[in-house]
Amino acid sequence: MTPPPTFLSCDWGTTAFRLRLVERDTLTIIAEESSKEGNAATAERWQQARQPPEQRVAFYLNIVRQHIQRLEAAAETALAGVPVVISGMASSTIGMAELPYKPLPFAVDGSDLLTKTIGPTADFPHPVLLISGVRSDDDVMRGEEVQLVGCGFENTPEEQLFLHPGTHAKHVTVQNGQATALKTYMTGEFFSLLSTKSILAASVEEGGKLAEGRHQQWFAKGVLDGQQANLLHNAFLVRTNDLFQKNSKPENYFYLSGLLIGSECHELLAHLPARIVLAGEAVLVDLYGAALRVLGIAHKCPVTTKTAQETTLHGQLAVLKQHLAALLTT
Known part of the structure; x- marks a missing residue:
């Protein structure tokens, strides 16, 4: 069977859903749909529906189908038979079908990631490739492994680092074509809690860009202060900065961000990789x-930046190619 020239890329996280119609050869996005129908909200709806367990996959795929119908209208073409590649939390306990984690190491070309194929039906006329996550002895990730595959790491004995910022930032060591070690940092979640739920919330204000005013100066100060051992004390300085009117609330916002990111990156100073690939959403990548420049890390090893969209599409396509023949015969 001749593979269709397009595929449907589904990035289904805990809180967000994104579906793209993509040309396989060029990775050009033809049409795109997104919503807040993340796996957490979908799992709650599934529990409220009280349907039998064997209907769970169909329940989740019905949401995907509704978005595909909107893509068909936008692209003015029928998409029946076009494969759907799904990565993220859809393979977790709150997803459509829980898959076991692939234990480290895994090949950075995506050839040995754990997957599940789901054949087309009358209600959902698309073959589905569901990609599972990865685990170490004490850590896990789902979704970021696909973005790592999409980075195109060199097969070299030198240690390289995949750095994915986010709610739960990931640092993954890559060596000899294998992802070999994984560390998660709750940087984004801690920042959200401190800036919205703690006593510090009254001392910070979101707004503006890093390059504006004194934001970069206060961010850099936070990064450097974050090299000190006692983060718990440093965090309280956010309150006293405001109390003593040392800076503005937006400047304090960037100071707190610098503190946490600086603390996360502290270990890199003692163990520099040969290369860092920094991949994620544009604001966080910036x-x-x-932070890597302030710490001098970027001057000692090359840092390549990539977008989350770029790495997700490249990674999903790489895994799809490994399974395309089998997928189209399901």
Whole structure:
């Protein structure tokens, strides 16, 4: 069977859903749909529906189908038979079908990631490739492994680092074509809690860009202060900065961000990789790139930046190619 020239890329996280119609040869996005129908909200709806367990996959795929119908209208073409590649939390306990984690190491070309194929039906006329996550002895990730595959790491004995900023930032060591070690940092979640739920919430204010005013100066100060051992004390300085009117609330916002990102990156000073690939959402990539420069890390090893969209599409396509023949015969 001749493979269709397009595929449907589904990035289904805990809180967000994104579906793209993509040309396979060029990775050009033809049409795109997104919503807040993340796996957490979908799992709650599934529990409220009280359907039998064997209907769970169909329940989740019905959401995907509704978005595909909107893509068909936008692209003015029928998409029946076009394969759907799904990565993220859809393979977790809150997803459509729980898959076991692939134990480290895994090949950075995506050839040995754990997957599940789901054949087309009358209600959902698309073959589905569901990609599972990865685990170490004490850590896990789902979704970021696909982005790592999409980075195109060199097969070299030198240690390289995949750095993915986010709610739960990931640092993955890559060596000899294998991802060999994984560390998660709750940087984004801690920042959200401190800036919205703690006593510090009244001392910070979101707004503005890193390059504006004194934001970069206060961010850099936070990064450097974050090299000190006692983060718990440093965090309280956010309150006293405001109390003593040392800076503005937006400047304090960037100071707190610098504190946490600087603390996360502290270990890199003692164990520099040969190369860092920094991949994720643009705002976070800019902040982490600035932090790596402040710490002098970017001057000692090359840092390549990539977008989350770019790495997700490249990674999903790489895994799809490994399974395309089998997928189209399901």
